Amino acid sequence: xxxxxxxxxxxxxxxxxxxxxxxxxxxxxxxxxxxxxxxxxxxxxxxxxxxxxxxxxxxxxxxxxxxxxxxxxxxxxxxxxxxxxxxxxxxxxxxxxxxxxxxxxxxxxxxxxxxxxxxxxxxxxxxxxxxxxxxxxxxxxxxxxxxxxxxxxxxxxxxxxxxxxxxxxxxxxxxxxxxxxxxxxxxxxxxxxxxxxxxxxxxxxxxxxxxxxxxxxxxxxxxxxxxxxxxxxxxxxxxxxxxxxxxxxxxxxxxxxxxxxxxxxxxxxxxxxxxxxxxxxxxxxxxxxxxxxxx
Numbered sequence: 007x008x009x010x011x012x013x014x015x016x017x018x019x020x021x022x023x024x025x026x027x028x029x030x031x032x033x034x035x036x037x038x039x040x041x042x043x044x045x046x047x048x049x050x051x052x053x054x055x056x057x058x059x060x061x062x063x064x065x066x067x068x069x070x071x072x073x074x075x076x077x078x079x080x081x082x083x084x085x086x087x088x089x090x091x092x093x094x095x096x097x098x099x100x101x102x103x104x105x106x107x108x109x110x111x112x113x114x115x116x117x118x119x120x121x122x123x124x125x126x127x128x129x130x131x132x133x134x135x136x137x138x139x140x141x142x143x144x145x146x147x148x149x150x151x152x153x154x155x156x157x158x159x160x161x162x163x164x165x166x167x168x169x170x171x172x173x174x175x176x177x178x179x180x181x182x183x184x185x186x187x188x189x190x191x192x193x194x195x196x197x198x199x200x201x202x203x204x205x206x207x208x209x210x211x212x213x214x215x216x217x218x219x220x221x222x223x224x225x226x227x228x229x230x231x232x233x234x235x236x237x238x239x240x241x242x243x244x245x246x247x248x249x250x251x252x253x254x255x256x257x258x259x260x261x262x263x264x265x266x267x268x269x270x271x272x273x274x275x276x277x278x279x280x281x282x283x284x285x286x287x288x289x290x291x292x293x294x295x296x297x298x299x300x301x
Contacts, residue, residue, distance in 0.1 A: 012074040102147035104135040136205025153206035174267040198226035198244035
């Protein structure tokens with residue numbers, strides 16, 4: 007088992023598709039299958055459950071995935087440490103953030119980082135910002151941009167980049183709940199809300215429900231990802247309390263269908279960069295952290 011085997015394995019963990027991984031990693035499906043079988047023989051446990059429809063990682067596979075990420079990260083760090091005469095950083099930096107943050111907070115820092123360290127390969131993945139800390143803890147990402155959680159886990163460092171204002175988004179078009187919304191005192195109990203599944207925004211929304219004494223809010227849907235929620239508001243499905251920056255970075259055709267109520271409904275929350283504290287000793291990560299702190 008070598009680094010190439012571990013990289014093949016990690017790629018398959020992401021795709022859960024032998025054909026896609028084989029194409030992306032330039033090996034035949036039969037070669038990939040043999041590599042995985044050899045790893046399973048080495049560890050003495052199946053790493054994937056395979057059938058005609060899907061591939062799923064096993065519990066043992068999850069443990070090997072963490073091991074593989076650590077080995078590859080340590081190998082990159084070792085390569086940098088061995089050649090002390092080379093002042094240029096070489097390697098890979100994995101970043102995770104929401105689609106909105108990729109437009110709003112990441113570009114300025116990333117532009118400066120690319121100029122300073124052009125040989126570092128940036129791997130950016132996007133998703134629900136509420137998953138950022140978990141991505142860091144599992145080493146699926148080296149650094150992530152996210153709202154500060156209510157309780158920061160031990161071993162995770164947070165660098166504040168700014169504050170996020172929460173606003174109420176409502177559809178411009180008439181809907182079944184328009185009359186309840188536009189009363190002098192909105193009938194919040196009977197207005198459908200579209201909520202994020204979890205994360206800092208959801209925590210503040212739940213607090214707001216308590217402050218408004220809304221014990222049983224009318225929930226139209228809970229959704230992973232703020233960007234999808236904005237689209238649902240635009241379609242008239244309900245209203246949503248969301249970070250203002252999500253609205254500002256939504257497509258124009260979506261923004262045209264939404265009205266924003268900025269009524270100081272709740273306190274803003276911090277947005278910043280998350281990282282495992284122990285990994286700040288790695289040069290590539292430390293360099294990004296340093297540039298971000300100058301923002």
